[in-house]
Amino acid sequence: MLFIDSIVDRIRYVVGSERVPLHEPSLNGNELAYVTECIQSGWVSSVGSFVDRFESDLAAYTGASHAVVISNGTSALQVALQLAGVKRDDEVLVPALSFVATANAVRHNGAWPHFVDNETSTLGLAPLPLGSYLSEISEQRDDGLYNLRTGRRIAAIVPMHTFGHPVDMRELSKVTSLYGIPIVEDAAESLGSFLEGRHTGNVGLCSTLSFNGNKIVTTGGGGAIITNDEALAKRAKHLTTTAKQPHPWAFFHDEVAYNFRMPNLNAALGCAQLERIESFVEAKRELARRYAEAFADMEEATLFLERPGTRVNYWLQTLILSSDHAAQRDEVLKASNASGIMTRPIWELLNTLPMYRNCPAAPLPVAQDLARRIVNIPSSPQLIKGI
Ligand SMILES: Cc1ncc(COP(=O)(O)O)c(C=O)c1O
Known part of the structure; x- marks a missing residue:
């Protein structure tokens, strides 16, 4: 034809x-030098100076006050939703057109994705039909917004910036503040994208990034939670590092948590990539x-x-x-x-x-x-x- x-x-x-x-990733900046430095130092695992540096470089670039680097974007979103208060058998509003990880992270919390429409102007979640849909199917109760059809609480919403194009966060925020729904942005695809002069991922409670091999910046595999909420950042670090209380030798863990740390080796790659x-x-x-x-x-x-x-x-x-x-x-x-x-x-x-x-x-x-x-x-x- x-x-x-x-x-x-x-x-x-x-x-x-x-x-x-x-x-394809482009790896011809300082990638080899930093990974070599990491290997020579012996600090290849989950603690090391490149982890700290990648976190502060990410915060500086995105304009968020805090960044916590994590093993991948899916686990970052899983933890972000937990920190937003999502519990087993809640519902989380998710665009129907997204990568599967957006919904999987909801299920990893034992909650249920509730799919909503996308829009042609942004390719992302559509705020206007969402507003009228929620007015039809939901009811505000003392402990949150409830879906009248399923009886489940609607605990959060996850806008995703498709292929780097930002969702209309101004309109979306109007709807979410009316209904009291926390926003967790899936910014896996939008590192380097700005909306009205602010880096994507800065509107909601927190947002998540991916550094998978096909992303604009790669650490081989990796992710991050970025947020302007200090307490949330501390909880994110704690939960993703086995909830171990800091101590020079004792192993005391104060809750069931995850080993979702990003190794220093991967963070070294990330530092070199972010420079470019x-x-x-x-x-x-x-x-x-x-x-x-x-x-x-x-x-x-x-x-x-x-x-x-x-x-x-x-x-x-x-x-x-x-x-x-x-x-x-x-x-x-x-x-x-x-x-x-x-x-x-x-x-x-x-x-x-x-x-x-x-x-x-x-x-x-x-x-x-x-x-x-x-x-x-x-x-x-x-x-x-x-x-
Ligand atoms: C929209 C979206 N969300 C989440 C993820 C998950 O990231 P990861 O592959 O690092 O787990 C990706 C990419 O892979 C993605 O494109």
Whole structure:
């Protein structure tokens, strides 16, 4: 089909003629030097100077007062939800279109994801339909907001900044303050993205990051909780380090907790990567400009661009197929992958996965539509020379 070839040609025009992965880490700054220094020091495990430095560098970069580094983004979100007060058999509002970890972290607390719709302007959780939905299905009681249909407490909400594009947090905060729902932001994909001049993850009670190998900054595997609440940061550190009370030799643990620490070795990689984040963001923004230009006159597919008031990291570049061409999405994926350009569809809707099929869900017209039309295309910063 003509338009499918044209999509592949336009991506090729931007990325060149070789095999192109979806996203590769760029490790040619101080990564080797810091990891070597870490090995030479002998401090390769969960205590060490790179852990402390990565935490303070992350706080400085994101503008949060505190950062606690953790073994991965999923466990960071699990702990963040526990700290937000989520308990067994509560419900947590989650966008239907997100990576599976957003919902898994809810279940790891014994709570239930309650899926709500996304919106086309941000790709993230939609605040306006959420407000009217909550007015229909919920009731305020002494100990919180309750879902009248399930009888369960709605204990938190997890907006996720899809592919680095910030959720409309101003509108969302209006709804959550009306209903008294704590916000925990899943900012796994949005390190380097800003909303109205503030780094994403600074609106809610706390937020979580991921440093998985495919993220804009990687520690091999890793995550973090960032927050402006000192007590919460202290609890996060305590809970993720086996709840051991500080003592030179005694082993006294004061609650059941986790070993979710980030090893110093991984933090060393993180420090070197974070030094280069602005150059990664700039390269990805330049890549977005080039893709946008290449697709400017195409009706069948458009590049999803940042909206006013945001500065987006363009973690994964996103093509949206027109509604008329959604049915050909898999052919686009087949043709591009066959020609050596790695592309992938957005996730399956979470409420359609076997373990989440019976969870509560609001009407999801936009999430259902977007799920059929989104294709991610090569996004590595190295696609721009000099990185
Ligand atoms: C939106 C979202 N949430 C959570 C995670 C989980 O992070 P991790 O893979 O580090 O556990 C990821 C990425 O992997 C993600 O994209």
